[in-house]
Amino acid sequence: MRLKEFGKTGRKVSEVGMGTYYDPLWIMTAWGGWRRGATSKVEAIKAGLDAGITLVDTAEVYRSEPLVAKAMREKRRDEVFLATKAWPSHLRRDDLIRAFDRSLVRLGTSYVDLYQIHFPNRKVSIKETMAAMEKLVEDGKLRHVGVSNFSLEQIKEAQSALPKSELSSIQLDYSLVNRDVEGDVLPYCEKEKIALMAYYPLGHGKLPSDPRLDSFSSRYGKTRAQVALRWLADKASVFPIPRASKKTHVVENAGVDEWELSVQDMVDLNLRFR
Ligand SMILES: NC(=O)c1ccc[n+]([C@@H]2O[C@H](COP(=O)([O-])OP(=O)(O)OC[C@H]3O[C@@H](n4cnc5c(N)ncnc54)[C@H](OP(=O)(O)O)[C@@H]3O)[C@@H](O)[C@H]2O)c1
Numbered sequence: 001m002r003l004k005e006f007g008k009t010g011r012k013v014s015e016v017g018m019g020t021y022y023d024p025l026w027i028m029t030a031w032g033g034w035r036r037g038a039t040s041k042v043e044a045i046k047a048g049l050d051a052g053i054t055l056v057d058t059a060e061v062y063r064s065e066p067l068v069a070k071a072m073r074e075k076r077r078d079e080v081f082l083a084t085k086a087w088p089s090h091l092r093r094d095d096l097i098r099a100f101d102r103s104l105v106r107l108g109t110s111y112v113d114l115y116q117i118h119f120p121n122r123k124v125s126i127k128e129t130m131a132a133m134e135k136l137v138e139d140g141k142l143r144h145v146g147v148s149n150f151s152l153e154q155i156k157e158a159q160s161a162l163p164k165s166e167l168s169s170i171q172l173d174y175s176l177v178n179r180d181v182e183g184d185v186l187p188y189c190e191k192e193k194i195a196l197m198a199y200y201p202l203g204h205g206k207l208p209s210d211p212r213l214d215s216f217s218s219r220y221g222k223t224r225a226q227v228a229l230r231w232l233a234d235k236a237s238v239f240p241i242p243r244a245s246k247k248t249h250v251v252e253n254a255g256v257d258e259w260e261l262s263v264q265d266m267v268d269l270n271l272r273f274r
Helices: 024-031 038-050 065-072 093-107 126-138 152-160 185-192 211-220 224-233 247-254 263-272
Strands: 003-005 012-014 055-057 081-086 112-117 142-148 167-173 195-199 238-240
Touching (some): 038 055, 038 065, 065 081, 081 093, 093 112, 112 126, 112 167, 126 142, 142 152, 142 195, 152 185, 167 185, 185 195, 211 263, 224 238, 224 247, 224 263
Parallel strands (some): 055 081, 142 167, 167 195, 195 238
């Protein structure tokens, strides 16, 4: 799997990652202790790691941290760039540190590579949360700080609230079917060297049945999902994180790195799906 530097972290990670959000029902039942299909989900994450995917995204709210821990067990810890997130109700200093420590236990690790604020919380100042993030970094438990679902203005506020660290990443909805980030956040990420983790990279499973996408797919002999992921991964600061819940899909998604879209086709895809 091709590697790309993740923001300004100095770490190279696979240009395509894995996401471990399943669905609201799964989360609800997992709260009750029933992790439906856990074995096959762990197998799917393992298959991705074996295929060279090193970027894995989870969150306390997804209830998938224990599955990620299981899948990682046979890997060296430093082979995986592990990202998790704090829920907005945990953004006060002490709450964030406690939430982080609980994630560490569920993930079975002594450090996390990237800790992200899942959504902003207008009732908690970004300064307070970022000070807690810097404490985690100082304590050696956290490597890098990220945010998710932040506007450009909030991203800038987060950056200025981190005097001792860098803001490494922003996670937002980005795919051929949702191009909103291209207006302001993506150009800013490119300028500032912030990694943009693209969630819903396959349109949340709803890539359009569009003859234009089909024509790219048949011309390259690749699936529609692979074309959609290749288009994202070709952008210097973008890391798509398609869901990893089915082994065959994960292996297919890892197959984005053995080929390239021509410059002309990148331009065509940019224009056609606008
Ligand atoms: N920060 C946030 O607020 C936020 C919000 C949402 C998601 N996320 C992150 O982004 C990740 C991805 O989001 P998502 O899972 O909702 O959307 P997605 O990856 O765009 O779409 C997932 C859907 O695509 C299917 N799929 C995966 N690979 C495929 C392939 N090769 N061919 C055809 N279908 C394929 C999946 O089916 P199978 O399950 O059967 O494989 C599932 O139905 C999440 O897991 C999570 O880590 C973050």
